[in-house]
Amino acid sequence: MSENVHRLLVAWEALGNPDRWFRPEGYHQGLTLCIIDAIQSTGSHYNSVRKVVGRYREYRGDAAITDGTTELLATFDALGGVEPWAREIGNQRPASTRKGAALKAAVIQQVARNLHDDGVRTTGDLQVRGALEPNNEALRLATKKLWTGVEAQSSGVTWHYALMLAGLPGVKADRMVLRFVSRALNGVEVSPEYAASLVRDAAKLMGVSATDLDHAIWRKESGRPVSVDPEDEQQPVLEESDGREAGNR
Incomplete structure (x- = not known):
């Protein structure tokens, strides 16, 4: 065990019993909601993200939960393009x-189109393409490029977040996670990539999902309760999405 991982394990004792952590459920059946949530999360408060997701659900009704890229692209056509979509469903934010940055709605449309044209149309397709398997590396990287090649997505933060929302284990090394890791390492600044690797390594040693540990850290750093009240007999709450802000990279 590296010294840095050991320091993180000590710091993570403050997160309490993993059996009682709040856990994000994500959108394991709907690629559309994964795309919208992930891209809207950059530089936005989580309430803003929830509102956009909510408006899409209201627009599409019960079908929204299983919508893929086909259905998402169809909503842009039905509403008349990016700007009407941003007014009706999005929030018209760049x-x-x-200066002159495209609307998030335009990025959502382009990511959806790139994935769709390459045959990634459902969460099942994304799970296959995004799996961290040795024999899948070339396909995973090629699919990632379809996402990160779109404006303002080059850091890969929203890509990794979308994979998590789709049900793949992972870490979204946003500013909350970076702050927690840096503090555990006595103020040493770390890259998102290194922070994510430390979280993954620590999760393995703790015997928990990297996604669950990532979410617990985010809740701790954002001032939210990490665990269900010990006096509450209910099981840990499954949250539809953490609606996290990715911050500006």
Whole structure:
């Protein structure tokens, strides 16, 4: 065990009993909601993300839960393009702080189109393409490029988050996770990639899902309760999505 992983394990004792952690459920049946949530999360408060997801669900009704890229792209056509979609469903926010940046709605449409045209149309397709398996590396990287090649997505933060929302274990090394890891390492600044690797290694040693540990850290750093009240007899709450803000990379 590396010294840094050991320090993280000590820090994570403050997160309490993993059996009682709140756990994100994600959108394991709907690629559309994975795409919308992940891309809307950058630089946004979680309530803003929930509102956009909620408007899409209201627009599509019960079908929203299983919508894939075919259905998502059809909503852009039905509403008349990116700007009407942003007014009706999105929030007309730009994808970055760069002057003239495209709307997040435009990024959502382009990511959906890239994935769709390459045959990634459901969460099942994304799970196959995004799996961390040695014999799948080339396909995974090629699929990742379809996402990260779109404006303001090059860091890969939203890509990894979408995989988590689709049900694949992973770590979204946003500013909350970076802050927690840095503090555990006595203030040493770390890259998102290294922070994510430390979280994954620690999760293995703890015998918990990397996604669950990532979510517990986020809740701790954002001032939310990490665990269900010990006096509450209910099981840990499954949250539809953590609606996290990715921050500006």
